[in-house]
Amino acid sequence: MTxxxxxxxxxxVLTGAGISAESGVPTxxxxxxxxxxxxxxxxxxxxxxxxxxxxxxxxxxARRRAVxxxxxxxxxxALAGLERELGDDLLVVTQNIDDLHERAxxxxxxxxxxxxxxxxxxxxxxxxxxxxxxxxxxxxxNCGERMLRPDVVWFGEMPYGLDEIDVALAAxxxxxxxxxxxxxxxxxxFVLTASAFGAETLELNLxxxxxxxxxxxxxxxxxxxxxxxxxxxxxxxxx
Ligand code: BJW
Numbered sequence: 001m002t003x004x005x006x007x008x009x010x011x012x013v014l015t016g017a018g019i020s021a022e023s024g025v026p027t028x029x030x031x032x033x034x035x036x037x038x039x040x041x042x043x044x045x046x047x048x049x050x051x052x053x054x055x056x057x058x059x060x061x062a063r064r065r066a067v068x069x070x071x072x073x074x075x076x077x078a079l080a081g082l083e084r085e086l087g088d089d090l091l092v093v094t095q096n097i098d099d100l101h102e103r104a105x106x107x108x109x110x111x112x113x114x115x116x117x118x119x120x121x122x123x124x125x126x127x128x129x130x131x132x133x134x135x136x137x138x139x140x141x142n143c144g145e146r147m148l149r150p151d152v153v154w155f156g157e158m159p160y161g162l163d164e165i166d167v168a169l170a171a172x173x174x175x176x177x178x179x180x181x182x183x184x185x186x187x188x189x190f191v192l193t194a195s196a197f198g199a200e201t202l203e204l205n206l207x208x209x210x211x212x213x214x215x216x217x218x219x220x221x222x223x224x225x226x227x228x229x230x231x232x233x234x235x236x237x238x239x
Pocket of ligand 1: 015016018021022029030033044097152153155158179181182183185204205207
């Protein structure tokens with residue numbers, strides 16, 4: 001996450017696993033998703049990590065390596081292009097822990113569920129770049145303890161940047177959600193906050209989601225087609 005990135009943008013975009021699906025990063029809840037072979041409570045809770053840290057580290061080490069071998073797709077590229085035109089008037093809030101927005105060129109990205117490329121020390125709480133795999137257990141550069149965990153937000157933990165996100169949602173003119181199932185809060189509630197403050201709301205998703213009824217408009221299709229088309233509309237270009 002980049003602290004202080006939010007401000008009062010005109011457009012807030014919330015992205016979920018669906019935007020990275022066409023890059024080859026599996027989603028969570030779709031058929032063949034990441035959690036098909038795992039129970040959520042075995043890999044995405046602090047309790048799971050306490051009980052069986054090696055299984056959780058192995059899961060995230062594998063994902064970190066997999067993400068390093070894929071590339072951003074046209075949806076990430078279109079959002080980076082929109083930022084080049086709008087600057088501070090665009091904020092991307094992502095639930096994703098991959099770095100595909102940044103690798104496409106976006107800089108105003110808030111990772112509310114943390115980042116695969118970062119680690120947090122359970123002993124001293126310092127945060128730093130991931131030194132590679134966390135198994136068998138590299139030492140913390142700050143305190144020397146071998147208690148590094150992925151800097152990601154599990155169920156029951158507080159997401160990053162919520163105050164900044166609230167300010168941005170209250171100020172924005174448009175809120176757009178891309179490729180998220182709306183199954184996880186507080187992100188699933190952002191559409192209600194934005195519309196309560198008068199923003200236009202638009203959902204771009206392959207299929208209807210749990211929060212489709214809360215959006216003024218919903219467009220169905222792959223992000224790689226819908227996002228570039230929407231960006232062209234915003235910028236007043238015709239496809
Ligand atoms: C495509 C596509 C293509 C596919 N093109 N689209 C209120 C009510 C009830 C419960 C709660 C509540 N508030 C809090 C809770 C508890 C809990 C929660 O939400 N539980 C639910 C089970 C109900 N939330 C929390 O614990 C959160 N913390 C918290 O709330 O702190 C206290 C607090 C209280 C009050 C206010 C504020 C704070 C923390 C949640 C942490 C979530 N962590 C994870 C794991 C992160 C690390 C990791 O990646 O491993 O985050 S869970 C997982 O789900 C991950 C994702 O970011 C998140 C959302 O998933 P996402 O992105 O939506 O993916 P999918 O797979 O679900 O959906 C994919 C979508 O893409 C689908 O819709 C497809 O159709 C679409 N798609 N291909 C376009 N090509």
